[in-house]
Amino acid sequence: xxxxxxxxxxxxxxxxxxxxxxxxxxxxxxxxxxxxxxxxxxxxxxxxxxxxxxxxxxxxxxxxxxxxxxxxxxxxxxxxxxxxxxxxxxxxxxxxxxxxxxxxxxxxxxxxxxxxxxxxxxxxxxxxxxxxxxxxxxxxxxx
Numbered sequence: 001x002x003x004x005x006x007x008x009x010x011x012x013x014x015x016x017x018x019x020x021x022x023x024x025x026x027x028x029x030x031x032x033x034x035x036x037x038x039x040x041x042x043x044x045x046x047x048x049x050x051x052x053x054x055x056x057x058x059x060x061x062x063x064x065x066x067x068x069x070x071x072x073x074x075x076x077x078x079x080x081x082x083x084x085x086x087x088x089x090x091x092x093x094x095x096x097x098x099x100x101x102x103x104x105x106x107x108x109x110x111x112x113x114x115x116x117x118x119x120x121x122x123x124x125x126x127x128x129x130x131x132x133x134x135x136x137x138x139x140x141x142x143x
Contacts, residue, residue, distance in 0.1 A: 001050070001078060001079060001082070002122070003079070003082035003083060003084060004041025005022065005050065005051075005132075006048050006049065006050045006056075006079070006084060006087075007048070007049045007050075008046055008047070008048055008087055008088065008091060009046065009047050009048075009049060010044075010046055010091070011045065011046070011047060012039060012042050012046070012047060012057060012059050013045075013047045013054045013057050014039075015035035015039060016032065016039045017054040017057075018030070018035045018039060018057065018072070019031075019032055020054075021054060021055075021056070021057055021074045021076065022072070022074060024074075024076045024077065025075060025076060025077070026075035026077075027074055028135075033134075038054055038131075041055055041061060041066065042059045042060070042061060042098070043059075043060045043061060043062055043064055044059065044060045044092065044095045044096075045057065045058065045059035045060070046058055046059070046088055046091045046092065047137075048075065048079070048084055048087070048088065050079070050097075055075065055076045055078075055079045056074060056075040056076065056079060056082075056084050056085070056087075056088055057072055057073075057074055057088070058070070058071075058072060058073040058074070058088035058089065058091070059072050060092055060096060061096065064099060065104065066103075066104055066105065067099050067105050067107070068096060068104055068105070068106045068107075068120075069090055069106075069107050069108060070089075070096075070106065070107070070108035071108065072073075073085060073088055073089065073108075073114070073133075075088070085114075085117055086117065086120075089117060089118070089120075089121055093121045093122075096142075106123075107123075108123060109115050109131050110123070125134050
């Protein structure tokens with residue numbers, strides 16, 4: 001694999017590639033139905049392509065004014081460790097700096113050591129916030 005040959009394109013992958021990448025990268029899976037509903041609401045997204053195969057992704061979601069959330073940063077394992085996650089984050093950060101208005105809040109949830117990558121783009125741990133979530137299962141919130 002030659003990281004220089006991997007092309008970054010300003011579009012987010014389709015639902016099938018999205019679900020595949022999340023699984024390959026060890027992220028929590030999403031159903032194809034959920035992906036088909038959610039992905040069209042992406043404000044900005046990028047894909048990494050190696051000879052047409054999607055090998056990485058990242059996107060920004062939010063309300064377009066007050067709140068922006070960086071999500072779905074994923075690179076398939078064979079391509080990790082070659083600076084491709086930094087390429088994804090640089091593209092998302094450039095878009096946010098050009099498009100998010102003054103006073104907007106940009107957030108993300110960092111898993112494990114990914115927090116060190118995100119810190120390079122100005123993200124800091126907040127002492128006053130705790131990430132909270134629940135996952136919908138069988139039509140109900142998991143308890």
